[in-house]
Structure formats: structure tokens, C-alpha cells
Amino acid sequence: MTEYENAIEIKGVTKRYDDFTLDNISFDVPKGCIMGFIGQNGAGKTTTIRSLLHITDINSGEIRLLGLDHIKDETAIKKRIAVVFDELPFHDMFNARDMARIFEGMYPEWDNSIYTQYLERFQLPAKKKIGQFSKGMKMKLQIACALSHNAELLVMDEATTGLDPVVRDEILHIFQEYLQNGERSVLMSSHITSDLEKIADMVTFIDRGKILLSGCKDDILEKHGILKCDKEKIAEIDAADIVSIRTNNFGAEVMVHDCENASCKYRDCVIDPASLDDIMLYYVYRDKKEWS
Amino acid sequence: MKLYKSLVYRELKLSRKYYVLIGMMLLFLAVSLMLVLILPSAESISTDEEAVLPLDLVSIGIGIIGGFMGVRDGGNYSMDVKTGWARTVYALPVTGKQMACATLMQRLISLSGAAVIIIAYAIAFRAATGLSVFIQLISVFLICAGAGLILDAVYGAVVRMFRDKRQQKKMIVAGNAAVIAIFILIEKVVSLVFKPSVDVTKVLKFVNSPVFAVIAIVFFAASALLYFVAISKSYERREP
Numbered sequence: 001m002t003e004y005e006n007a008i009e010i011k012g013v014t015k016r017y018d019d020f021t022l023d024n025i026s027f028d029v030p031k032g033c034i035m036g037f038i039g040q041n042g043a044g045k046t047t048t049i050r051s052l053l054h055i056t057d058i059n060s061g062e063i064r065l066l067g068l069d070h071i072k073d074e075t076a077i078k079k080r081i082a083v084v085f086d087e088l089p090f091h092d093m094f095n096a097r098d099m100a101r102i103f104e105g106m107y108p109e110w111d112n113s114i115y116t117q118y119l120e121r122f123q124l125p126a127k128k129k130i131g132q133f134s135k136g137m138k139m140k141l142q143i144a145c146a147l148s149h150n151a152e153l154l155v156m157d158e159a160t161t162g163l164d165p166v167v168r169d170e171i172l173h174i175f176q177e178y179l180q181n182g183e184r185s186v187l188m189s190s191h192i193t194s195d196l197e198k199i200a201d202m203v204t205f206i207d208r209g210k211i212l213l214s215g216c217k218d219d220i221l222e223k224h225g226i227l228k229c230d231k232e233k234i235a236e237i238d239a240a241d242i243v244s245i246r247t248n249n250f251g252a253e254v255m256v257h258d259c260e261n262a263s264c265k266y267r268d269c270v271i272d273p274a275s276l277d278d279i280m281l282y283y284v285y286r287d288k289k290e291w292s
Numbered sequence: 293m294k295l296y297k298s299l300v301y302r303e304l305k306l307s308r309k310y311y312v313l314i315g316m317m318l319l320f321l322a323v324s325l326m327l328v329l330i331l332p333s334a335e336s337i338s339t340d341e342e343a344v345l346p347l348d349l350v351s352i353g354i355g356i357i358g359g360f361m362g363v364r365d366g367g368n369y370s371m372d373v374k375t376g377w378a379r380t381v382y383a384l385p386v387t388g389k390q391m392a393c394a395t396l397m398q399r400l401i402s403l404s405g406a407a408v409i410i411i412a413y414a415i416a417f418r419a420a421t422g423l424s425v426f427i428q429l430i431s432v433f434l435i436c437a438g439a440g441l442i443l444d445a446v447y448g449a450v451v452r453m454f455r456d457k458r459q460q461k462k463m464i465v466a467g468n469a470a471v472i473a474i475f476i477l478i479e480k481v482v483s484l485v486f487k488p489s490v491d492v493t494k495v496l497k498f499v500n501s502p503v504f505a506v507i508a509i510v511f512f513a514a515s516a517l518l519y520f521v522a523i524s525k526s527y528e529r530r531e532p
Contacts, residue, residue, distance in 0.1 A: 055382040056531040078385035089376035091306060098305060105298025106384055155383075 004067030007031050007153045007185035008052065013061030015051050020209060022047045024061070027204045027214040029153075032182040034175070036196030036217065037189035038280055039206035045189040048206065049157045053083060066152055079108060082146035086158035088138035092131025096124055099145055107149035118144035136167040143171060147178055154178070154186045160195050168192075172199050193276035203276060205283060212283050217276070224279050225259035225271040228252070234290075237266065244285040247292045255282035295386070299394030303368060304401065310366030311402045318358050318406060322413040325350060329420040348425060348496060354413055355429045359436025362406035363399045363444055369451040370464060378452060381527065388527030392520050399444070399519075403437055428500040431508035438508075438515030439478060445522035446470045452526040 008029035015022040022044045029035040039045050050056045052063050054070050063070040065077045090099060096119055104110040119126055122140040130138065139159065146154060154175070160168045175186060176199055190196055196203060197217075204214040213220060227237070230251045241262055243255035255274060256262040263271050274282075285291040304311075372378040381391065410433055414426040450467040498504055 050531070053383050054530065055379060075385050075387055078383065081383075083380070083383040085376065085380065087376055089380040091371060091375050091377065093306070098302075102298050102302045105294040105296070105301075106386060 004064075005031060006064075007033075007066060008035075008187055009062075009064040010048070010052065011062045013048070013051055013063060014059045015047055015056065016059050017047075020044070020047070022051065022058075023209045025206070025209070025211045026061075027211055029185055029187050029202070031185055032179065033201045034179060034186040034188060034199055036193075036200030036203040036276075037187055037206065038191065038193055038196060038203055038276060039189075040191055040280070040284060043206045044209040045191075045206060046157055047209075049155060049187070049189060053155065079149075080151060081153040081155060082149065082151035084139075084142050084146050084154070084156040084159040086161055088130065088133075088142050090130050090138075090141070092129060094130050095128055096126045096130070096141055096144075099130075099141070100148075103145055103149065109150040111148055111150065115144060115148035118147060136163055139163055139167070139171070143174065147174070152184055154184065154188075156186065156188045156190075158190055159188070160190060160192060168195060175199060191280075193280060197276050205280060207284055212286075213279070220279065221274065221276070223257060223259055224274040225256055225262065226274050226278060226282075227254040227256050227262055227266060227269050227271045229254065229266070229269045233269065241265070242289070243279075243282045244288060245290045246282070246285075247290060255279070295390060296394050296397060299386070299391065300398050300401070303395060303398035306368050306371065307366030307398070307402070310364075311362075311405065314358075314361045314402075315405055315409065317361075318354060318409045321354050321357065322409055322416075325354070326413070326416050326420065329417070348423070348428075351413070351417060351425050351429060352432050352499070354410060355432035356436045358406035358410050359403075359433040359438075360440040360443075362403045363437050363440035365444055365448060369448045370467075373451060379531075382530070388524040389520075391527045392524035395448075395523055396516060396520050399441065400516075407433065425500070427502065427505050428496065431499060431505045434508040434512040438512040441512075441515040441519040443471050443474050445519045446474060449522050449526040452529075 006028040008027075010028070011026050013022060013025050020042070025044070025048065027035075037045050037048070047056070051058045052065065052070060054074055066080055068077050070077065094102075100110075100112055100115050104112065116126075118124075119141075122137075122144060124133075124137055124141055124144065130141065133141065143159070160171060163171070172195060175188075178184060179186060188196065188200065200217050202215060203217045203220060205212040224243070228251065229237075231247060234245060234252050234254065237254060241256050241258065243257050245255075246253045255278065256271065259271055262269075369378075372381075407430075410429050411426070414424070414429050418424050418426070447467045447470060450470050451464075453466075
């Protein structure tokens with residue numbers, strides 16, 4: 001088995017469609033870490049995931065998973081990773097037991113006892129047809145399948161979208177447990193930033209096919225802030241400090257990307273901490289600069 | 293081997309209703325034909341070659357149906373696209389060749405089921421009439437199974453080209469159009485070979501000969517190979 005530092009390494013990847021381009025993106029997911037992959041719908045999250053799973057060919061760049069080339073070592077990689085999609089890709093007529101029979105032949109490390117434990121924990125009936133499952137049950141089944149073959153890397157594409165907060169919280173808790181040994185890593189794409197705020201160690205922001213930010217979640221949250229001021233004050237703020245400005249009837253909220261520096265420079269203004277949601281929002285409007 | 297067991301299990305489980313239906317249809321046909329031969333009202337039917345000829349031709353029908361229908365996908369391709377499995381396969385540790393091999397194995401299993409019914413029919417036919425239709429039935433069965441595999445490969449490749457739910461309609465129309473086009477082509481070839489002036493008895497004699505059996509075996513083997521290549525290529529092809 002190969003030794004690796006980064007579970008995922010994406011270097012200069014470009015994928016062109018007629019109406020969208022994933023533009024020279026680069027980021028790493030270190031081993032043992034949960035990386036939140038954030039972006040609005042259509043930002044390029046799914047294209048990135050499809051590219052790294054080699055569902056689609058890329059135009060240029062390099063992708064390495066678990067230290068291996070994503071095309072040359074495809075089968076070896078896929079034995080050691082698990083993928084959870086936003087929708088259950090299993091036929092309605094199968095039941096949970098059938099899925100075990102299908103996957104146990106594919107994954108050398110498939111463990112039926114772990115799978116059964118997850119089914120019991122999630123209260124999923126083994127013999128009931130999947131077509132009769134609720135959305136939450138379907139997602140839990142997909143996660144049970146993904147976690148039952150000792151995968152070193154878990155890739156999730158909008159896996160918690162459409163689930164109620166109770167189920168989402170339960171699933172996030174399972175992921176945290178799964179990562180406890182420090183040998184496993186997760187790439188979790190979502191536009192529900194509250195989920196990532198809870199569990200992610202690192203975050204990568206993508207917008208219109210470009211990576212805007214990538215790094216430690218706490219550092220990103222610490223560096224960004226929302227500076228509150230009057231509209232007249234905006235002119236005094238250095239454009240280089242601003243991500244974008246949101247105006248309203250009462251004044252302006254300016255996202256700054258260096259909170260410490262801004263608090264020294266603009267002592268008469270209040271700077272509130274920013275959430276991942278805020279950061280995503282202000283960066284999406286970065287070209288407009290001023291929005292309401 | 294464990295991998296193939298899993299993949300074939302999946303294919304068979306998905307299409308079992310279709311194959312049970314085809315099996316029942318074949319059995320019904322075979323039993324109906326045998327009843328015509330053995331019922332007292334049919335005693336007047338002479339067992340000489342001329343009189344048995346219509347039954348001989350009808351018997352070939354069982355081979356044609358068994359061969360063509362026994363290798364069709366039973367809706368698996370389109371179901372795989374609809375559920376997203378066609379895309380999920382790329383995230384699994386399975387190569388295109390392994391997928392194609394498993395699909396081919398499943399087709400051969402279902403074909404062997406049809407073959408059992410056809411062989412049983414041939415034995416019963418001989419017992420009732422004293423004439424052997426074994427070679428012609430199996431030859432026609434293999435030819436049709438080979439043609440069915442080619443049709444299935446074309447349909448499968450077309451359907452798998454469109455892996456998106458949004459493209460379902462396009463996929464079904466294109467897949468069915470490809471199958472109809474091939475049927476028309478087969479019909480043209482058959483009508484060129486079997487002109488009205490051709491003596492049916494002679495044709496049947498040729499169909500019942502070992503030479504035709506060899507042709508049928510070679511055609512079936514070539515079709516199976518073509519099927520494997522086409523399906524594995526369709527699995528290896530990545531989304532644009």
C-alpha cells in the first residue's frame with residue numbers, strides 16, 4: 001500500500017464544457033482530514049468530483065488519490081475509496097441484503113458484520129425493498145454501504161441535501177466517528193455550510209469553476225470578518241481589503257479578508273465574525289463589489 | 293470469481309421477471325405444438341417429411357423466439373441509467389471488461405435456460421414424429437441468439453451513451469431506432485437469400501445439416517465476442 005500525505009491532490013485541473021469551465025483548479029485534501037467543498041449550485045463541485053472519480057475525462061491537469069494516479073491506478077484506488085451521491089443509485093427492487101451481496105464481491109475488504117451493524121444502527125430493514133424507503137433511509141443505506149469496506153477516502157457529493165436536520169446531524173456524527181483513527185479522509189461537497197461548519201477541518205470555496213479559497217476552516221473564519229459602517233465610510237476603506245460590500249437602508253456591511261489588519265486600520269468600525277455562509281455569499285458577489 | 297458472482301447476481305435479479313416470462317412463453321409454445329402432435333385428433337397427421345413440413349417450420353419459430361428473446365436485456369440498461377447506477381459504476385472498483393464479461397455471462401445463463409426448453413422440445417418432437425429437428429432448432433437458436441446479442445450490444449451502447457435522466461427520452465428513441473434499423477437490415481438480407489422461388493424443403497435440409505450447425509456456432513461465437521467488445525467499450529467510455 002502506498003504512503004501518502006494528501007488523500008486528494010488536484011493540480012491545475014481544467015474541464016471544459018460548452019457553457020461551463022472548471023478553470024485550472026488546484027487544492028489538496030490532507031490525510032485524516034474532513035474537507036468541506038463549498039459553492040453555490042452550478043459552481044463546479046460536482047464537475048470536480050466527477051473529474052477526480054474519472055467519471056468524466058479532464059482536459060488538463062493532474063489528479064492523485066491516495067498517492068496514486070486517478071486514471072492509471074483507477075481500480076486500485078476505487079477499492080480503497082467510497083462515494084456517496086446526492087441520490088441513491090440503487091434499483092428500487094433491491095433490498096439492503098441484495099446490496100451486500102453485490103458489494104461484497106467488488107470490495108476485498110467488505111465486512112458484512114460492519115454493514116449489519118450500520119443497518120441496525122440506522123434501523124434499516126434488511127428485507128424491505130429500497131423503493132419503499134424514505135429519502136433519509138435511502139441516504140443512510142448509501143452511507144452504510146460506503147462505510148462497510150474500510151474505505152480510506154470518502155467522497156460525498158451533496159450527500160446531506162434534502163435531509164431533515166435530525167438525520168443530517170446523525171449522519172455527520174457517524175462521519176466524525178469514522179474519521180477517529182486519523183487514517184481516513186473525507187471530501188464533502190455541500191452548499192449547506194452549517195453542516196461543514198460543524199465537522200470540517202478544512203474548506204475549499206469554488207465559484208464559477210474557480211477556486212476562491214482553500215485552507216484550514218478556523219483560519220479562514222478567523223481572517224474574514226464583516227465590517228459594519230455607514231455608507232459614507234465605504235469610500236475610506238481600502239479597496240484591497242474588501243471582498244464585497246452589502247448595502248442596506250441602515251448602512252453597509254463590508255467583508256474584509258484580513259480581520260486583524262482591518263481592525264487596526266478602521267478602529268471606529270465594528271467587525272463581526274463571519275460564518276462560512278457569509279464568506280460564500282460575499283465572495284460570490286466579489287465582481288459586483290457592491291450589492292444589496 | 294467472487295466479483296463475477298456479485299455482478300451476475302445483480303443482473304439476474306434485475307431481469308428475472310423478464311426471463312421467467314420468456315421461459316413461460318417458450319414452454320407454452322413448445323407444449324402447444326406437442327399437443328398438436330400427440331392429441332388423438334391429430335392422428336391423421338402423417339409422419340412423412342412432406343406432411344410434417346409445416347410443423348417443422350413452426351418448430352423453428354421456437355428457436356427464433358428463444359434465441360432473440362433469451363439475450364435481450366429485459367430493461368436493465370435503461371433502468372441503470374434511470375437510477376444513476378450507470379454513472380455510479382465508475383466509482384466502483386470494476387473495469388469495463390469485467391462489467392461486459394458479467395453481462396455476457398448473464399446472457400449465456402439465460403440462453404442456456406432457453407436451450408434446455410428447446411432441446412426438450414426437440415427430443416419430444418422426435419419421439420412423436422420420428423424426425424429429428426435437433427440440429428436445425430439449435431442452429432437457428434444460435435443464429436438468432438447471435439443476432440440478438442448484436443442488437444443488444446447496439447441498444448446497450450446507445451442507451452449507455454446517455455447517462456443522464458434528462459436524456460432518457462432521447463436515449464429510448466435512439467436505442468429503439470437502432471434496433472429497428474438492424475431488424476430492417478436483417479429482413480432485407482433474409483428476403484434476398486430466401487426468394488419465393490427457393491425450395492423450402494431444400495432450405496430446411498440445409499438448415500438441418502452439420503454445415504449449417506458449424507456456421508451457426510461460428511456466428512454465435514463471433515457475435516458473443518463482438519458483444520463483449522462493444523459493451524466493454526461502452527463501459528470504458530467516459531462522459532464527455
